Amino acid sequence: MAEEKKSPNQQLQERLSVKKESAWIKLKDKIEAIYSFSETYKSFMGKNKTERLCIRSMIEMLEKAGFSQIHVQHELKPGVAVYKNIKGKSLIACKVGSDPMKVRIIGAHVDSPRLDLKPYPLYEDAEVALLKSHYYGGIKKYQWVNIPLAIHGVAFTKEGKTVEIHIGENPDEPRFIIPDLLPHLAKDQMKKTGENIIEGEELNILFAHIPIDDTDIKEKIKCNVLKYLNATYGLVEEDFIAADIELVPAYQPVDIGIDRGLIAAYGQDDRVCAYTALRALLDANDCKETVILYLADREEIGSMGDTGAESFVFINFMREYIRKTGVTATWDELLENAVSISADVTGALDPTFKSVNDPNNVSYLGHGVSIEKYGGRGGKYSTSEAHAEYMHYLRTLADTHGIPWQTGEQGKIDVGGGGTIAMFMSRYGMDCVDVGPCVLGMHSPFEVTSKVDVYCTYLFYKAFLEDSGI
Numbered sequence: 001m002a003e004e005k006k007s008p009n010q011q012l013q014e015r016l017s018v019k020k021e022s023a024w025i026k027l028k029d030k031i032e033a034i035y036s037f038s039e040t041y042k043s044f045m046g047k048n049k050t051e052r053l054c055i056r057s058m059i060e061m062l063e064k065a066g067f068s069q070i071h072v073q074h075e076l077k078p079g080v081a082v083y084k085n086i087k088g089k090s091l092i093a094c095k096v097g098s099d100p101m102k103v104r105i106i107g108a109h110v111d112s113p114r115l116d117l118k119p120y121p122l123y124e125d126a127e128v129a130l131l132k133s134h135y136y137g138g139i140k141k142y143q144w145v146n147i148p149l150a151i152h153g154v155a156f157t158k159e160g161k162t163v164e165i166h167i168g169e170n171p172d173e174p175r176f177i178i179p180d181l182l183p184h185l186a187k188d189q190m191k192k193t194g195e196n197i198i199e200g201e202e203l204n205i206l207f208a209h210i211p212i213d214d215t216d217i218k219e220k221i222k223c224n225v226l227k228y229l230n231a232t233y234g235l236v237e238e239d240f241i242a243a244d245i246e247l248v249p250a251y252q253p254v255d256i257g258i259d260r261g262l263i264a265a266y267g268q269d270d271r272v273c274a275y276t277a278l279r280a281l282l283d284a285n286d287c288k289e290t291v292i293l294y295l296a297d298r299e300e301i302g303s304m305g306d307t308g309a310e311s312f313v314f315i316n317f318m319r320e321y322i323r324k325t326g327v328t329a330t331w332d333e334l335l336e337n338a339v340s341i342s343a344d345v346t347g348a349l350d351p352t353f354k355s356v357n358d359p360n361n362v363s364y365l366g367h368g369v370s371i372e373k374y375g376g377r378g379g380k381y382s383t384s385e386a387h388a389e390y391m392h393y394l395r396t397l398a399d400t401h402g403i404p405w406q407t408g409e410q411g412k413i414d415v416g417g418g419g420t421i422a423m424f425m426s427r428y429g430m431d432c433v434d435v436g437p438c439v440l441g442m443h444s445p446f447e448v449t450s451k452v453d454v455y456c457t458y459l460f461y462k463a464f465l466e467d468s469g470i
């Protein structure tokens with residue numbers, strides 16, 4: 001049968017209207033590359049569930065690629081690749097371009113919602129030893145009960161010895177858990193709002209059960225735990241105050257769906273962007289402009305602190321960059337004329353909870369990388385908004401390289417919203433926009449992304465770093 005000829009109005013509609021198509025169809029010749037990239041991504045995510053582990057692995061990747069620490073370089077010539085390790089929790093990496101007066105920056109964050117231990121967490125009650133936690137970032141507290149948890153962290157003994165603790169990821173290791181109240185006795189609990197079904201002070205982790213065999217000891221199980229910690233790690237109870245110990249889901253990343261098109265993993269907000277941005281930096285070739293990757297900590301709690309984007313560590317790096325490149329500009333002049341991406345995720349349309357989104361202005365799984373003009377909440381509070389000129393540049397960049405992209409907002413107006421480090425990057429005067437994949441179940445213990453969106457994110461970051469068109 002001959003193909004039906006389109007009417008002039010149909011042709012007009014096709015030419016003028018936005019085409020929302022699946023990136024899987026647009027990139028059907030890259031399916032093998034998409035799945036291959038996803039395997040390396042899942043491997044990275046399964047091994048790096050805290051900011052310390054993430055930064056350590058990324059430094060290993062950088063050094064393998066020929067990056068060196070910036071403080072060992074006396075001068076930075078075009079082509080030199082360096083990094084700065086910021087207290088093991090944040091990182092800045094840089095490739096000096098042939099035109100070091102021009103700078104391109106991608107900023108992401110490596111922290112994720114989790115449970116931290118309190119300064120004195122260990123106690124005994126009802127024939128078990130427990131650890132008291134303090135949740136970090138925006139979580140639904142009820143999602144963290146009755147799931148297997150792993151422990152990762154570092155502590156220091158009174159003698160100054162560094163002790164690393166990693167328990168619960170390997171098959172032969174124990175896991176930990178926060179038990180919930182049984183439904184038979186939860187009549188009053190079930191009357192509470194979702195925010196209070198599990199209270200913050202009820203996030204207590206089952207840690208041990210066997211008592212020490214000594215009638216003179218009152219808290220026998222706690223004593224046995226302290227005995228184990230001292231024998232295994234050299235720790236005493238006071239050492240908990242000199243420790244960063246985190247509880248994270250003990251899940252490994254998995255494929256979701258019979259077609260294996262989705263990935264479920266803990267911490268995809270925002271390590272999916274951190275990983276894809278790092279891969280883009282490593283793979284970027286022939287960069288005329290200097291390209292910088294800034295991986296910040298503490299975004300989930302407001303970016304405050306000495307490893308967060310609110311600190312001056314990025315300014316300090318730029319000052320050192322200027323000294324060692326010899327460029328005739330101040331750090332504020334360089335940054336005001338820079339272009340940047342705030343690499344962060346956005347919420348995907350959930351088919352079960354569609355009412356919280358405007359369907360015309362939301363990101364869809366499988367439609368490519370999301371480029372969001374602004375975030376924030378309500379009347380665009382606590383955000384940065386990209387200008388029309390910059391949005392035009394970015395969509396042109398994506399279209400020129402054949403990278404599927406989409407745009408939207410995170411929820412209906414006044415329903416919710418969210419912040420990124422874009423407002424901290426743009427305060428220097430540089431153009432900045434939020435770019436990353438959309439996520440289902442954001443901030444849950446097991447977030448979901450589309451493999452094609454993750455790959456499109458990598459492609460976009462790489463194209464941005466290699467470009468010099470603005």
